[in-house]
Amino acid sequence: xxxxxxxxxxxxxxxxxxxxxxRIERRAQRRRDDLFRLMVLSESLGVPNPxxxxxxxxxxxxxxxxxxxxxxxxxxxxxxxxxxxx
Amino acid sequence: xxxxxxxxxxxxVFFLGYRYYSRFLAERLFQLSPDYRTPARRYEDSVDFVPxxxxxxxxxxxxxxxxxAPIIGPAIAMIWGxxxxxxxxxxxxxFMAGIHDFGTLWASVRNRGQSVGVIARNVISPxxxxxxxLIIFFLLLMVNxxxxxxxxxxxxxxxxxxxxxxxxxxxxxxxxxLVYRHNWHILLPSLAGLILLLxxxxxGTLAPLGLPEQMGGYSSTAWWVLIMLGYGAxxxxxxxxxxxxxxxxxNSHLLFICLALVYLGVFIGQPEIVAPMYNTAVPDDxxxxxxxxxxxxxxxxxxxxxxxxxxxxxxxxxxxxxxxxFVGYLGSTGxxxxxxxxxxxxxxxxxxxxxxxxHYGSWAxxxxxxxxxxxxxxxxxxxxLGIPVEVATTFMSMMVVAFAATTLDTSMRLQRFILGExxxxxxxxxxxNINFATVLVFLSCAALAFFADPSNPGAGGMVLWPLFGTTNxxxxxxxxxxxxxxxxxxxxxxxxxxxxxxxxGVMTIWSMIINIGTYLREGNMLLVVIGGLIFVLxxxxxxxxxxxxxxKRDPSELLDTDND
Numbered sequence: 211x212x213x214x215x216x217x218x219x220x221x222x223x224x225x226x227x228x229x230x231x232x233r234i235e236r237r238a239q240r241r242r243d244d245l246f247r248l249m250v251l252s253e254s255l256g257v258p259n260p261x262x263x264x265x266x267x268x269x270x271x272x273x274x275x276x277x278x279x280x281x282x283x284x285x286x287x288x289x290x291x292x293x294x295x296x
Numbered sequence: 297x298x299x300x301x302x303x304x305x306x307x308x309v310f311f312l313g314y315r316y317y318s319r320f321l322a323e324r325l326f327q328l329s330p331d332y333r334t335p336a337r338r339y340e341d342s343v344d345f346v347p348x349x350x351x352x353x354x355x356x357x358x359x360x361x362x363x364x365a366p367i368i369g370p371a372i373a374m375i376w377g378x379x380x381x382x383x384x385x386x387x388x389x390x391f392m393a394g395i396h397d398f399g400t401l402w403a404s405v406r407n408r409g410q411s412v413g414v415i416a417r418n419v420i421s422p423x424x425x426x427x428x429x430l431i432i433f434f435l436l437l438m439v440n441x442x443x444x445x446x447x448x449x450x451x452x453x454x455x456x457x458x459x460x461x462x463x464x465x466x467x468x469x470x471x472x473x474l475v476y477r478h479n480w481h482i483l484l485p486s487l488a489g490l491i492l493l494l495x496x497x498x499x500g501t502l503a504p505l506g507l508p509e510q511m512g513g514y515s516s517t518a519w520w521v522l523i524m525l526g527y528g529a530x531x532x533x534x535x536x537x538x539x540x541x542x543x544x545x546x547n548s549h550l551l552f553i554c555l556a557l558v559y560l561g562v563f564i565g566q567p568e569i570v571a572p573m574y575n576t577a578v579p580d581d582x583x584x585x586x587x588x589x590x591x592x593x594x595x596x597x598x599x600x601x602x603x604x605x606x607x608x609x610x611x612x613x614x615x616x617x618x619x620x621x622f623v624g625y626l627g628s629t630g631x632x633x634x635x636x637x638x639x640x641x642x643x644x645x646x647x648x649x650x651x652x653x654x655h656y657g658s659w660a661x662x663x664x665x666x667x668x669x670x671x672x673x674x675x676x677x678x679x680x681l682g683i684p685v686e687v688a689t690t691f692m693s694m695m696v697v698a699f700a701a702t703t704l705d706t707s708m709r710l711q712r713f714i715l716g717e718x719x720x721x722x723x724x725x726x727x728x729n730i731n732f733a734t735v736l737v738f739l740s741c742a743a744l745a746f747f748a749d750p751s752n753p754g755a756g757g758m759v760l761w762p763l764f765g766t767t768n769x770x771x772x773x774x775x776x777x778x779x780x781x782x783x784x785x786x787x788x789x790x791x792x793x794x795x796x797x798x799x800x801g802v803m804t805i806w807s808m809i810i811n812i813g814t815y816l817r818e819g820n821m822l823l824v825v826i827g828g829l830i831f832v833l834x835x836x837x838x839x840x841x842x843x844x845x846x847x848k849r850d851p852s853e854l855l856d857t858d859n860d
Contacts, residue, residue, distance in 0.1 A: 220481045222352070226548075227475070227482040229348055230356045231541045233609065236343040238535075 247272055247279060254290045299562045299569055299644035302378075306386060306636040310629045313390035318625040321395060322618070325788055326402045329859040332617040335409035345409065347615035354623050356613075358630040359548040360605045361397075364667075364700040365768075366596035366631050368446060370638040371666035372761060373592040375656045376585045377575040378643040384589055385639065388597025389632030392796040396772055398624035399779040399793060400603040404611035405620060406855035412607040412775050419781050419854055420844045424774070427840070431771050431833055433714055434826065435601070436707045438764040440528065440741035441748065443700040445757035446667050448520035450693050453668045455506030456686065457693035460496040464698060467492055468543035476537045482545070489542075490549050497694060501686040518754020521745050528704035529738040532712065533730070540705050547702055550695045551634075557678045557688075558637040562644070565680025571643040571652050582659040583762070583810055590803040591765035596635025598800065600771020602628060607775075638670050645673015663758040667696060711737045747822050762811055763823065766804050767830055770837070773800045777841045785849045786857075805834055 228235075248255075250272055253262040277295040280288055288295050322328045336347040348356075373381040400412050407415050413428035451458055467489045474480040507516040531539055561567075578585075595601065606624055614620060646652045655669035656662050675689030712733045719727025726732050749756025776797035783790045808831045815823040851857055 220483050223483040223486070224481055225349070225352050226355055227486070227541070227545050229346075229352055229613070230360065230544070230609070231536055232346060233344055233612075234536050240343065 243275070244279070247275075251290070297569060297573070298566055299640055300566045302382065302569070302643075303559055303562050303636065303640060306382070306633070309386045309390060310632055313394060314626055314629055317390060318394060318398065318621050321398060321625070321792065322621040325395075325783065325792060326399070326620070327788075328402070328618045328620060330616060330618050332405075332859050334405050334614045334617055335611065336613050336615055339408070345612050348613040350615065350619040350622050353610060353613050353615075353619070354626060355548070357605060357610045357623050357627040359544070359551060360609070361595075361599070361602045361627055362551060362631045362634050363595070363703050364443060364446060364696050365594065365599070365601075365703075366635045367638045367670050367696060367699075368442075368667050368761070369593040369596055369765065370635045371642050371670040372662050373589055374571060374639065374642040374666065374669070375575065375582055375659065375662040376578060376589060377572045378569065378639055379573040380585055380589050381593060381639050382636070384593055384597050385632055385635045388590075388593070389628055389635075391792075392598040392772075392800070393602065393628035393632065394625045395779070395793055395796060396598055396600075396776055397602045397606050397628040398620060400775050401606040401611055401614070401620045401624035402617070403779055403782055403855065404607035405614055405617055406857075408856070409612040410607070412603045412778060415607070416774060416778050419778050419849075420840050424778075424837075424840055427833060427837060428771075428774060429714065429717075431600075431767060431774070431830075432604070433711070434830060435764070435767045435771060436711045436714070437740060437744060438760050438767060439707045440525065440704055440711070440737075441744040441757045442760050442764050443704050444521045444524045444528070444741065444745055445517070445664075445755065447524045447697050447700050447704075448517035448755065449664055449667060449758075450671065450697050451520045452506065452515070452517045453665075454671060454689060454693040455504035456500045456690040457697055458505040459500040459503055460493060460690065460694045461697050461701070463496050464493055464543065464546065464694075465539065468539055468546060471542040471545075472538045475542070486542075486545060486549070489546055493546065494691075497691045498687055500690050500694070501684075514753065515755050518746070521754045521757065522742060524701065524704065525738055525742050525745070528701070528708045528741075529734050531701075531705040532708040532737075533734060540702065543698070544702055547695075547698050550698060554674070554692065554695050555633060555637055557681065557683075558641060558674050561674075561677030561680040562640055565677060567644045567677065567680065569644045570646050570649050572649075575656075579656075579658045579662075582662070583814070587803040587806040588762060588810065590800075591762055591769055591807045593635065594765040594768040594772075596631055596638070598769070598772050598796065599631075600768050600773070600775060602631075603772065603775035637674070641673035641677060642666070642669045643673075645669075645676045647676075660759075663761055664755070671696065708734070708737050708741075744822075748820075750820070759823070762807060763827060763830065766807050766811070766827075769800050769804045770830065770834055773797055773804065773834075774837055776800065777837065781841070781844055782854050784845065785854055786851045801834070801838060805831070808834065 249259070250265045250268050252259040259265065273295070276288070334347070336345045339345040340347060370381050370385065403415055404410060404412065413425050416424035416428055471485045471489050474485050475482050507519050509516055511519055610623055614623065655665045671689055671692045674692045675685050678688035679685040712730065715727045715733045715736060719725060744760070745757040746753045749759045776793050780790050780793045780797055783793060808827055812824060812827045812831065815827060
């Protein structure tokens with residue numbers, strides 16, 4: 211019971227700390243992710259990338275968030291030939 | 297009247313306001329629905345839209361709206377006596393700030409969490425958004441200048457607060473690094489930081505760190521203003537998690553400790569009120585009570601800044617529409633309590649009327665020394681609890697400085713964003729450069745602080761306070777106008793928002809005419825220009841409102857009228 215109480219107290223304090231700035235932090239994180247995504251997918255988007263050979267193996271990891279990303283960018287369907295997420 | 301009775305009366309009025317008036321607003325005016333899916337639930341994305349527990353959201357909302365302004369305003373307005381200041385804070389909080397904060401939160405929730413500026417564009421006209429951005433720009437410009445001067449005054453008057461204030465920065469950075477880089481829970485570091493800070497308050501009383509009274513022809517206050525604006529410019533360039541977030545969190549603890557200590561001191565010590573209830577011997581240079589009282593106390597009675605918080609962030613985190621009453625109305629009540637604490641400190645914090653008169657001998661003195669009067673008075677209240685008066689005043693001074701410095705950091709960031717936005721709009725890419733924009737913000741704020749009162753460069757920036765209050769009220773007026781128009785189109789009673797709108801509108805116009813007249817007589821052309829621009833915005837706002845009333849609008853165009 212004490213342990214549960216402490217856990218809830220820690221959670222309450224963490225939420226009080228994070229809530230006001232969560233938006234700013236997550237937006238900054240999203241901008242960083244977008245930049246990284248752009249670097250990884252740049253070759254597919256028509257931007258020459260000398261590191262494409264190395265970033266290619268990261269492409270599968272991009273799949274999960276790709277649909278959310280292209281919709282957020284205002285593209286209803288996937289802009290990439292090889293990516294058919296929707 | 298004794299001080300404890302005043303405190304009790306304020307508690308009772310705020311309680312009744314929340315219990316009955318806010319319920320009336322919730323049921324009859326806004327018709328809150330427990331079934332309505334708020335934007336936080338509808339668009340939940342873990343970034344902007346996050347359903348949040350109402351107690352956490354209230355804490356966040358309250359600490360965002362409460363700062364140094366609800367302390368400085370009432371401390372200056374005490375020059376007219378405590379009666380008018382108290383009456384305005386109580387009536388303003390219950391009948392104006394309540395509906396303003398609660399209403400903007402509700403309107404935003406029913407408008408997909410959009411800000412009040414965007415809602416104004418929809419409800420009034422596209423020009424209203426432009427008007428809104430201009431007002432915010434002036435508001436931020438003055439906030440930086442005024443708060444830097446307030447900090448400078450406190451550092452010069454209470455050099456004991458210099459050490460704890462500056463050492464709060466490494467404490468905050470350590471907390472930020474532990475939480476952000478090492479994934480610590482915040483509870484223990486923040487408590488440890490708080491205890492360390494309280495120890496530093498004691499250490500500060502033993503080692504006051506002041507600047508020489510005059511250096512290079514400028515007073516120590518002027519030098520502190522420059523140092524603080526420089527600090528604000530640097531702090532605003534740091535990542536939020538490193539300094540702003542942890543320091544803001546420590547400040548929120550200081551805020552609750554301050555409120556608890558002042559009210560406990562009043563109830564236990566029961567000091568007599570020495571300030572006059574209505575000051576019949578107002579100094580000759582003081583402006584008339586009517587209308588200047590109503591712009592001198594903006595935050596603490598009604599403040600347009602609250603609408604920006606309500607519609608900017610709180611509305612996107614509200615889990616249930618019915619929580620809007622608790623978060624919005626009670627948030628404004630919390631700020632009212634802080635303003636009453638400031639009145640109690642400046643009315644009953646002195647031993648004799650003579651001591652009180654030392655701070656209120658002239659309007660210029662009240663403007664520059666009002667904040668020092670609060671620190672001294674609140675320190676004397678806390679002294680009733682057995683805490684040495686030097687420690688208590690250092691704590692109060694450090695707290696006000698920390699609030700003002702956090703606001704400085706935040707508003708310098710916001711000004712930079714606005715400059716970037718203007719740069720994008722008008723194809724001036726230099727404004728989008730973060731370093732250039734920061735230097736520009738620093739120079740504009742410093743220029744305002746130094747040239748606002750040419751007779752006292754750097755230290756005379758508090759002459760801007762009535763202008764700051766007017767601009768703040770103007771923002772509130774715009775939000776109340778939007779709210780009234782929405783209710784009008786929904787065919788619901790409008791008198792509850794219309795009367796505050798008319799009151800705020802008339803008082804700001806009247807105040808501005810008096811202010812501009814004073815600046816003209818003094819030959820202060822900088823303030824004539826700024827005041828004139830704000831005056832034009834005020835008139836423009838009213839004309840836009842009249843124009844919008846004449847248009848027939850379908851309620852569903854203005855907000856989501858479904859209840860699910």
